[in-house]
Amino acid sequence: MSASCPPQSPAVPKTEIAIEGESPLLAATFAYWDNILGPRVRHIWSPKTEQLLLSDGEITFLANHTLNGEILRSAEYGAIDVKFFVLAEKGVIIVSLIFDGELKADKNTCALSIILPQTELSFYLPLHRVCVDRLKHIIRKGRIWMHKEEVDKACLEGSGHSIISLLTTEIIPVMELLSSMKSHSVPAEIDLRDTLLNDDDIGDSCHEDFLHKAISSHLQTCGCSMVVGSNPDKVNKIVRTLCLFLTPTERKCSRLCRAESSFRYDSGLFVQGLLKDSTGSFVLPFRQVLYAPYPTTHIDVDVNTVKQMAPCHEHIYNQRRYMMSELTALWKATSDEEMAPDTIVHADETFTPNLNVFQDVSHKDTLVKSFLDQVFQLKPGLPLRSIFLAQFLLVLHRKALTLINTSKMKRKSLRNLKTDLDLTTEGDLNITMALAEKLKAGLHCFVFGKSFYTSVQERDVLLSF
Numbered sequence: 001m002s003a004s005c006p007p008q009s010p011a012v013p014k015t016e017i018a019i020e021g022e023s024p025l026l027a028a029t030f031a032y033w034d035n036i037l038g039p040r041v042r043h044i045w046s047p048k049t050e051q052l053l054l055s056d057g058e059i060t061f062l063a064n065h066t067l068n069g070e071i072l073r074s075a076e077y078g079a080i081d082v083k084f085f086v087l088a089e090k091g092v093i094i095v096s097l098i099f100d101g102e103l104k105a106d107k108n109t110c111a112l113s114i115i116l117p118q119t120e121l122s123f124y125l126p127l128h129r130v131c132v133d134r135l136k137h138i139i140r141k142g143r144i145w146m147h148k149e150e151v152d153k154a155c156l157e158g159s160g161h162s163i164i165s166l167l168t169t170e171i172i173p174v175m176e177l178l179s180s181m182k183s184h185s186v187p188a189e190i191d192l193r194d195t196l197l198n199d200d201d202i203g204d205s206c207h208e209d210f211l212h213k214a215i216s217s218h219l220q221t222c223g224c225s226m227v228v229g230s231n232p233d234k235v236n237k238i239v240r241t242l243c244l245f246l247t248p249t250e251r252k253c254s255r256l257c258r259a260e261s262s263f264r265y266d267s268g269l270f271v272q273g274l275l276k277d278s279t280g281s282f283v284l285p286f287r288q289v290l291y292a293p294y295p296t297t298h299i300d301v302d303v304n305t306v307k308q309m310a311p312c313h314e315h316i317y318n319q320r321r322y323m324m325s326e327l328t329a330l331w332k333a334t335s336d337e338e339m340a341p342d343t344i345v346h347a348d349e350t351f352t353p354n355l356n357v358f359q360d361v362s363h364k365d366t367l368v369k370s371f372l373d374q375v376f377q378l379k380p381g382l383p384l385r386s387i388f389l390a391q392f393l394l395v396l397h398r399k400a401l402t403l404i405n406t407s408k409m410k411r412k413s414l415r416n417l418k419t420d421l422d423l424t425t426e427g428d429l430n431i432t433m434a435l436a437e438k439l440k441a442g443l444h445c446f447v448f449g450k451s452f453y454t455s456v457q458e459r460d461v462l463l464s465f
Contacts, residue, residue, distance in 0.1 A: 012041045012060055013164070016048040017172055023047035023179045024123060026054050026092065026115045028171050029063040030164070032101070033071060033109040039064035042103075043164050045171050047179075054115070062087070062115055066096035070109045073098065078143075080136055084128075091118045095131065099139050101146045112139055112167070114174070126252035127181060130268035131174060133293065137323070138170040144330050177266050184256045184263075186239065186271070188248035195241040197389065198380050208372065210304040211241075214297070216368040217308045217361045218242050218271075219396070219431040222294035222438050223250060227273045228282050229301035232259040235273040238301055242271050244389060267292040276302070289357060290315075290322045294438075298358045307358035311430070312437045313444040318357075365427025367396070399423070400435040404443060 028045040041063045044056065054062075066083065075081060077100065085094040096113040103110070112135055116124055124131075145166045192198050196211060218225045223246050229235040236256045243251045250270045257263065257273030265274060267288045276282045280302070289296060295309035309315055371392045378384045399421050406417055423429040436443050 012044055012056060014044040014046065014056060015164075015168055016046055017175055019047045019175055019179045021179050021183050023049070023175060024116055024120045024182045025175055025178050026117060027059045028112070028114045028175070029059060030167060031063045031067055031111045031113070032103050033067050035106075039067035043167070045168065045175070047175060058090075059115065062090065062092060062094060063111070063113055066094055066098070066111045066113050067109065070098060070111075073109055075100075080139055082132055086118065086121070088118065092116065093118055093121055093124065095124075095128070095135075097132070097135050097139055099143065101143050103146065112142070123182065123252075124178075126249050127178070129293075130177070130253060130266075133268055133291075134170075134174050134177075137291070138167065138174075140323075140327060141170070141330055142167060144327060148331075173264070173266070176264070180258070180263050180266075181255060184258055186243050186251045186254040186256060188251050190240050190243055190251065192244075192386050192389075194237065195244060196237060197241060197244065197375060197385055199376075207304055210306065212369055212372055213306045213361055214238065214299050215242065215245065215372070216365045216427055216431065217297040217299075217306050219245060219368065220311075220361075220363070220427065220434050221297045221308050222312055222434045223270050224292065224294045225271050225297040225299055226265065226284075227257075227271070227299045227301060228276060229273075230276050230280060231301070232257050232273070232275060234301050235275065238299060239271050239273045245393065246270055265289070286357070287322075287326070290319050306361050308361055309357050309359075311444070312434060363427035363430050364425060365431060366425050367392075367428050367431060396431065396435055399432045400439055403432055403436045404440050 025047060029041055030043045031039055031041045034040045041060045044059050044063075046054070046059070065087070066085065073081075079099070081098040083094075083096045083098060085096065087094065093116050094113055095116075096111050098109065098111050101108055101110040114131065114135075142163055145163050214225075223242075225242050227235050227238045227242070229238075239254065239256055243254050246254065253269055254271040255263065255266075255269055255273065257275050259275075262275035262277065262282075263272070265284055265288050266272065268291075274282060284298075289309075292315075295312055295315040297309075298307045299305070310318065371388075375385055375388050378388060402421060403417070406420075418424045418429060421432065423432055433444060
């Protein structure tokens with residue numbers, strides 16, 4: 001790119017962030033529409049590197065591009081518009097979230113954007129939902145902070161409520177996530193020889209009951225799992241094995257563990273490997289776990305334990321309540337220091353979350369058990385196991401589609417659902433329901449005829465099916 005675009009005057013404040021490894025992100029920007037001067041960039045975040053990827057003037061020009069034409073924006077109060085720009089002439093892609101905020105004692109149209117090279121388009125697209133979900137929640141918190149900042153009549157770089165300091169603490173993890181996915185993401189195609197399904201005798205490398213429970217719970221939690229352990233090779237082998245049950249796009253949203261040091265847990269990924277520290281422990285952040293779009297399975301390869309979160313509909317219910325609790329705490333906070341994550345869960349007296357979000361897998365299944373019994377009867381090293389796996393996934397997919405089509409009929413027909421689809425075992429039904437929920441969000445509420453059931457209430461209703 002040419003450096004013909006001079007920076008604005010006065011110079012735009014910029015924060016350089018040290019990122020370990022290669023960063024696919026060129027910059028992140030916070031811009032707003034000034035009624036006199038037009039689009040203005042308020043702050044720039046860029047990875048710290050010796051090579052100048054984009055000049056400040058170029059970043060400013062690209063950020064301004066996202067706000068052009070937004071002066072006549074008509075949207076509901078609080079709405080967040082997601083815009084995706086591919087500027088081939090500049091060789092970049094821009095993901096911009098447009099929203100209304102308060103700056104300089106006036107309501108302004110603002111934009112929080114990330115800029116990547118066009119060459120990273122195929123890398124970014126599978127991660128688009130993950131990034132947008134993270135950025136949307138940053139904006140929800142940012143709009144509250146901007147309002148409080150104006151009330152306090154504090155400047156953006158001053159003490160008290162600083163929108164820039166809040167955005168900085170939230171944008172850094174997004175940059176670190178993209179960097180880790182660039183170097184350690186799971187490929188779309190997985191060699192069966194790198195997984196546990198290639199072993200001659202599963203007992204040599206992994207206890208069969210442990211593998212059965214891990215895959216079953218993985219499918220019951222919509223294909224989302226975290227694998228924790230001390231041995232990176234063992235962790236990554238389990239990660240690759242679980243990724244066999246995902247689509248190629250979902251595999252690109254999964255991450256292997258890093259041998260030299262552990263990544264932090266990132267909500268939104270399907271499968272991720274995490275290493276324990278030198279003391280053999282791993283601290284899992286409550287907030288990030290609840291913000292994941294789907295429930296998660298927790299697998300510890302050191303002690304061969306498998307635990308899972310509540311079903312998808314119950315997880316979403318808890319997630320919304322916690323999100324409201326967090327935003328309420330932010331509204332009541334009087335300074336940045338009062339926004340410590342461990343104080344959020346106690347901010348709303350009406351919300352009493354169960355901090356032990358992972359429970360033992362209590363539902364047995366026959367689908368995964370039968371699959372494992374049969375797949376290890378085939379000779380390893382041959383493509384037969386890959387074909388058998390593809391056939392198993394096809395059966396699950398068809399069961400889920402049948403469940404979706406059956407749910408369109410009268411409720412009376414659902415009484416024969418478990419028998420018709422051979423889902424009399426509770427674990428089999430949970431696996432099929434989880435896959436159907438991914439294909440058609442909200443199916444659970446439609447099937448049961450109520451907006452929310454806890455897992456215990458759901459079990460009572462299923463007895464009448």
